[in-house]
Amino acid sequence: MPLLKNSDEISRYLHLDMFDYNGLPEHLVKTYSFYENKFNSLYEEYSEIWDLENCFFYIKNSNSCNASAIKINGYNLINITNGYPVLMERKFREELFRNQILVAIINEKNISDAYCQLHENQSFNIKEFMLECSIRFTFHHEFRHILQFNNSNSRTNFNFQENLNTNTAFKMKKHAWEYDADRIATAKVLGFANDTKTILGYEDDYLLKCILYIALSSIIITKNLFYFNVINDYSNALSVKIKEFYTKKFSHPHSLVRMINIISYFIDCANDRYPSLGFEYQEVINNVLGMNRLYFSSLTQDQSVLDDFFTEWKNNLNQINAYNNELYEFAIRNKPIKQLLLYTGADFGITSKSR
Numbered sequence: 506m507p508l509l510k511n512s513d514e515i516s517r518y519l520h521l522d523m524f525d526y527n528g529l530p531e532h533l534v535k536t537y538s539f540y541e542n543k544f545n546s547l548y549e550e551y552s553e554i555w556d557l558e559n560c561f562f563y564i565k566n567s568n569s570c571n572a573s574a575i576k577i578n579g580y581n582l583i584n585i586t587n588g589y590p591v592l593m594e595r596k597f598r599e600e601l602f603r604n605q606i607l608v609a610i611i612n613e614k615n616i617s618d619a620y621c622q623l624h625e626n627q628s629f630n631i632k633e634f635m636l637e638c639s640i641r642f643t644f645h646h647e648f649r650h651i652l653q654f655n656n657s658n659s660r661t662n663f664n665f666q667e668n669l670n671t672n673t674a675f676k677m678k679k680h681a682w683e684y685d686a687d688r689i690a691t692a693k694v695l696g697f698a699n700d701t702k703t704i705l706g707y708e709d710d711y712l713l714k715c716i717l718y719i720a721l722s723s724i725i726i727t728k729n730l731f732y733f734n735v736i737n738d739y740s741n742a743l744s745v746k747i748k749e750f751y752t753k754k755f756s757h758p759h760s761l762v763r764m765i766n767i768i769s770y771f772i773d774c775a776n777d778r779y780p781s782l783g784f785e786y787q788e789v790i791n792n793v794l795g796m797n798r799l800y801f802s803s804l805t806q807d808q809s810v811l812d813d814f815f816t817e818w819k820n821n822l823n824q825i826n827a828y829n830n831e832l833y834e835f836a837i838r839n840k841p842i843k844q845l846l847l848y849t850g851a852d853f854g855i856t857s858k859s860r
């Protein structure tokens with residue numbers, strides 16, 4: 506019994522602030538049902554794999570873009586806000602991804618040709634693929650929190666949001682759990698990208714490389730939308746404003762710390778699973794930041810928007826790396842994370858296939 510169906514009953518019992526989209530204009534109902542079905546089917550699939558009961562997904566009342574994992578009275582809840590589907594639609598518009606193919610020109614011929622082949626394939630839509638990667642990252646991040654809660658001895662209720670809450674005090678354990686959730690979600694998106702390659706019928710390493718670059722770019726674009734503080738802008742008209750760097754503060758590690766963790770772990774997993782690809786750090790950075798630059802210059806009409814990212818990254822490089830190392834050391838000694846890693850027989854999910 507993976508998912509409980511009677512939402513009214515659960516909502517009343519747990520006092521959930523559920524969003525009701527019935528009665529809204531048809532295009533909104535379509536958008537909300539798309540996201541609801543997507544999260545429901547992912548939750549159903551993974552709760553079954555992990556044998557988890559009392560799992561329930563819902564859309565919560567809130568206009569900002571967020572997702573949460575909650576454990577309350579024995580129920581495992583995942584929610585997205587009602588702002589999430591609408592804001593994601595605004596940020597994942599077809600026209601914002603039209604220039605992505607230009608990333609081909611910064612690459613050597615084999616990779617550049619692979620990008621063009623992918624671009625010409627009618628069965629592959631870059632915007633759809635990137636949106637799917639972004640949604641899956643969010644889902645797996647939240648699902649990992651559910652697993653952390655269930656592997657914790659604590660009987661208290663939990664409520665974790667996906668994104669930064671500056672009103673919440675810093676706790677090393679909380680940062681380590683975020684670090685772990687980002688890594689596992691990254692590995693899952695990598696697996697999804699490889700499945701996509703198989704479905705498209707490609708066997709060529711260069712094509713897999715391109716698909717992996719696009720998948721990682723999607724995660725980093727999503728994270729940058731938060732870092733640049735434009736995710737909650739319904740008009741897509743605001744200029745970017747970055748969040749000042751910090752380490753041991755607030756509910757979540759700083760966006761830069763998270764993004765560098767995600768990029769490094771993606772590279773580690775790719776090299777572990779597909780050694781013949783020879784994933785190189787510099788080439789990955791060039792492609793991922795190249796696609797980010799193309800995206801954000803389409804979104805903001807500002808060509809220099811990604812310079813802030815580079816400057817801040819460069820200025821805080823040592824601190825970012827040192828803090829990620831500290832989070833790693835803390836995470837592998839944290840009991841729930843350790844149990845999960847042992848259970849999956851994985852070194853931070855690298856060799857984990859089914860779970």
Ligand SMILES: [Zn+2]
Nearest residue numbers: 665666667683
């Ligand atoms: Zn989280």
